[in-house]
Amino acid sequence: MQQYETTSSTVVQLDHIAIYASxxxxxxxxxxxxxxxxxxxxxxxxxxVELGNGVTLDYYEKRDEPIQSQHYAFLVPEERFDAGIAWLEEHGVAYFADPRHTEPGRTNDLFGGRGAYFCDPDGHNMEMLTRTYVRP
Structure with missing residues (x-):
């Protein structure tokens, strides 16, 4: 496997991700x-759809094959979380406190923040959270 050298001023970042959609x-x-x-x-x-950190979600239409569900998590500020939950409720979209969708209409308070899971129109498991997970 070839390795590429980076310097301290070089940071690897996600630029875009293609999301299949019907x-x-x-x-x-x-x-x-x-x-x-x-x-x-x-x-x-x-x-x-461009996110605040320059990453784009590039929706790609795929109509002839089933779409495999993926998981996407979005770190949002507190006020956007409240507005996002309100948007889901206004549009009749179920949200859950857990990734297995067993706690409907609830949010979680993991790691001192808030979070919720919901499905997009193609069944992708979306997550909105206000504090990133604690990593070792």
Whole structure:
């Protein structure tokens, strides 16, 4: 395996991630609504939603094959969390305190923050949290 040298000023960052969707417009608008973002202009086959740290969610339409559920977690400020929960409730989207979706209509308070899980239109397990998990 080839290794690449980095310097102390070089930081590896996620730039974008492709998310499969049966209807990319609906999926992009869904997550943009929850997170208080806007859907960007089409870029080739992708429909992007840019996050606050420069990472884009590039929605890619995949209609002919089943879409495998993935997990995506979004770190949000407290006020965005409240607005996101309100958006989910207003649109009749169930949310849960746990990733297995056994505690409906509740949020969690892990690591001194708040969190909730919900599914997007294609069944991707989305998570919104206000404090990142404690890592060793």
């Amino acid at each position: 209807d990319q417009q609906a999926s992009a608008e869904f997550i943009a609504g929850v997170l208080g973002l806007t859907v960007g202009s089409r870029f080739g086959p992708f429909l992007p």
